[in-house]
Amino acid sequence: MSFRDESDDGHLRKPLLHTGSWYRMGSRQSSMMGSSQAIRDSSISVLACVLIVALGPIQFGFTCGYSSPTQAAISNDLQLTVSEFSLFGSLSNVGAMVGAIASGQIAEYIGRKGSLMIAAIPNIIGWLAISFAKDSSFLYMGRLLEGFGVGIISYTVPVYIAEISPQNMRGGLGSVNQLAVTIGIMLSYLLGLFVNWRVLAVLGTLPCLVLIPGLFFIPESPRWLAKMGMTEDFEVSLQVLRGFETDISVEVNDIKRSVASTSRTTAIRFRDLKHRRYWFPLMIGIGLLVLQQLSGTNGVLFYSSTIFESAGISSSNAATFGLGAVQVIATAVSTWLVDKTGRRILLIISSTGMTFSLFVVAVSFFVKGFVADDSTLYSISGILSLVGVVGMIIAFSLGMGPIPWIIMSEILPIKIKGLAGSVATLANWFIAWVVTMTAPLLLSWSSGGTFTLYMLMCALTLAFAAILVPETKGKTLEEIQLSFR
Known part of the structure; x- marks a missing residue:
């Protein structure tokens, strides 16, 4: 839908995707100003999306770091042996393996945003189970649920960031995933110095409680939409991410060609x-x-x-x-x-x-x-x-x-x-x-x-x-x- 054309006086005209109306690009100076404005709009849109989904890796890091400052207190309050607490710590990895197995298919069938929504729910339930635990069974169940959510997050967030980012920003924005993980670890260490383990578990729900409503304000991955055949939604999503003043025709065509070349055979076979x-x-x-x-x-x-x-x-x-x-x-x-x-x-x-x-x-x-x-x-x-x-x-x-x-x-x-x-x-x-x-x-x-x-x-x-x-x-x-x- 987005394309380029020339008017009689040689100036470039371009349709705005969201209105369908024409505007003229006048002088060289105004073209450069429009281009720089579009780059700023694109950067702001994509950065906002990345900061919202980065709440998932913060949750990831908080889960990883939680067991370190709480070991002595949990062991004393619930009378856990060293081996029982070690099992508690390792169960997040077990849950994450289960989540990892499901993550790719969930993200493919219901989208990147939908999979993050699914991941947030067991994380919240898991933290609450740990916070109200009276014995090891609730601890173990909560840790498994957290791990399951983290396993989905660990795949989906970097894929979503890579698919929405402009090529010149993709590396830096992709690194925000790991940066958010380290921030989550550091926060669990820091807060663990001042609050008890039950309160710390309740605080662990906050990233996902903010993530769920935040997902309603960001677009779905345009590449996933294109793969699913949602052509109009795909172009709208890409236009929102790149800014309404940006010509997205080249990127649209590249994505369409890539999707078309990989869609001839619907299923991957081992051969x-x-x-x-x-x-x-x-x-x-x-x-x-x-x-x-x-x-x-x-x-x-x-x-x-x-x-x-x-x-x-x-x-x-x-x-x-x-x-x-x-x-x-x-x-x-x-x-x-x-x-x-x-x-x-x-x-x-x-x-x-x-x-x-x-x-x-x-x-x-x-x-x-x-x-x-x-x-x-x-x-x-x-x-x-x-x-x-x-x-x-x-x-x-x-x-x-x-x-x-x-x-x-x-x-x-x-x-x-x-x-x-x-x-x-x-x-x-x-x-x-x-x-x-x-x-x-x-x-x-x-x-x-x-x-x-x-x-x-x-x-x-x-x-x-x-x-x-x-x-x-x-x-x-x-x-x-x-x-x-």
């Missing part, structure tokens, strides 16, 4: 995966999300209090909050950098920094095993382990935290996005659960050996990023799909 345009992006998407967890970041974060104590820091909860604040700042820097430097280079820098930092941590623990507890070398080793952990978190937040989710949402072909996205998200949550469950066992076996294993995984990630991961900076989603053909 189709032998084609490079399917197996290669699927391998990269799953590989990055698996390596993100195999780096051991969850193990380091969940058991950082032990490292802080060994470094001589008395208030481990305050130190954990400080680590969360560092993670937020570093992720914010990544949000600013990702569209300037590119995804691939940040992945390489991030995995290199993580490898070096974990080498420092591993060496410090090996040294501590051979020296006396009251020696100067022992104290220096404790400080080095602390520096290494902080360095690892900074390096992770710069690249391996946000970028695997961005790349997954960018490179998966629209034909297999639902199925492949579910598989990639499930793999991420399964490995997260494995790392979380095995970290205490590995640390009791050998702290230095544990961090050496994590270091080797980071070195493998460096090789994977340098050799296989393509650069997607500055390309439309349609151009990225074309490159795999």
Whole structure:
């Protein structure tokens, strides 16, 4: 419906999508002013949408961080053993795996907004179940429900952001997903210092209570609408996102061609995966999300209090909050950098920094095993382990935290996005659960050996990023799909 034409005097005319009326583009100066105004309108519209759906990842982070400041209080009030509380902490990962399996199909059949609405409801019920729990059964049920909602959120939000963002802003806006997760973790640490665990659980409902009404004020993903054949809604959604003064004809045609080329066969078959345009992006998407967890970041974060104590820091909860604040700042820097430097280079820098930092941590623990507890070398080793952990978190937040989710949402072909996205998200949550469950066992076996294993995984990630991961900076989603053909 949007197209370009010339008037008799050579000036360009363009129809406004929402009114169908004509206007004239006069002088070069007014054209430039209109263009800059359209860019501002587009930025504001898309940013507003991203900030609303970012409430989902804040919920995600709050769920991840909740168990850290509440362990002692919940265990004392409900008489839980260490193993019972460990089960409580890990059940969110189990619920997230179930949510991940369903996430792709839910997002494909009822849309990105509809799937976020569905995800918000079990999160609210789960937090309330935990808040009013009188025994472990309500705790477990609430944690499973939270995890289910988080599993859907972890797939849907990055996909929605990627599908609504202009190509020059997609990386930075995509990084907001991980930034919101880190903010949620930090908030749970901070509020956990001042309120009891029941009140903290009630506060956990707030992101989703705001998200549900917020979803009514933002447009659905135009690419999903186009795929579902809702042509008029698709163009209206895209026009709202890009601004009413913007000519969207080129982007409309690109999306239509992309959807048409992938709609000739309605279902993906396993034999189709032998084609490079399917197996290669699927391998990269799953590989990055698996390596993100195999780096051991969850193990380091969940058991950082032990490292802080060994470094001589008395208030481990305050130190954990400080680590969360560092993670937020570093992720914010990544949000600013990702569209300037590119995804691939940040992945390489991030995995290199993580490898070096974990080498420092591993060496410090090996040294501590051979020296006396009251020696100067022992104290220096404790400080080095602390520096290494902080360095690892900074390096992770710069690249391996946000970028695997961005790349997954960018490179998966629209034909297999639902199925492949579910598989990639499930793999991420399964490995997260494995790392979380095995970290205490590995640390009791050998702290230095544990961090050496994590270091080797980071070195493998460096090789994977340098050799296989393509650069997607500055390309439309349609151009990225074309490159795999």
